[in-house]
Amino acid sequence: MMRNTPVKFVVWLESASKKRLLRTQQRRREDVSSTTLKSEKSRVLHTLFEEGMASLYLDFSTPEYRLNSMIMDVAYHRLYKPARTMDDIPSKSCRQFLKLKFTNKGIDAVNISNILRHKKVQSCIPNYFKFKSTLCISYSYTSTIASKLFNYKQTLQCLDIDPLIRNPPTCSCSSSSFNYSPVGHAITGEVDIVKNKDLKSLILKGPKYREPQSFNWRQNFISIMSSVKDYARRWAKYEKEELDTLSEWVKSIRGILKSRIRHMKTKVRTIYPSVFSKPEVIKELDRLHEEYVLLPAEKASNNIVFVCKAHH
Known part of the structure; x- marks a missing residue:
């Protein structure tokens, strides 16, 4: 062990990690000692802290000085640094979110996160505000295609047992290539059961898929600025300041947002016709709903299972 090291520390250190310390270099010894001390x-x-206070190691280049400093640092933080209270721990409620409706690709194209980090926008935040870190953006999304594809809930809600018992429904599953022989009815996850190519392509994307929505830039601008103003009101209330203190911050966002929309008006596509608006798709989906129950696969909810209504 090193010379002039306190006797009690030598005994303690040898009992805790002597074998490891002897196999490593000085730097590794200090790391192990720090971990064991904690x-x-x-x-x-x-006891170690009191001995460190009484030591006379003055040459900072020596191993003894570094070892003594490490002991003092760990002991001080463990023994004398005030314990953290609940008031010291940042509350999750202090986190600020800009709530934005993600209704179309235009919302993503303007890159609102980048605007909020813009130097001009950051410079408009009053210096005396406590909360200045870049806020989080919380998106709410439109419905997925699942609500239009799945019909198992409607089937169960409209189910009337007595008429079914008196007149069991008929089906043509016996001649179907999707017939599941153990039950004698069609039960499949194969999308080839869908005859329309557009609908089949959409189903292959999974029920969690969201169709792109057509939009106009004016509505997007109004939606984004409405969210920004709402956030400004909550932020001012959190800081216990007047709303006018953030007027320049709101104006700077409005100016950059207008500039970006003006630049992208001729570059970003805004028309996205829905597949479900096509007459042939509507006809095919009605046929599927008439003959089958469409439901998510168990333990694989992004897959669709087609079950013959007569069996279901």
């Missing part, structure tokens, strides 16, 4: 009992740390 797990020691308070009374041991108190």
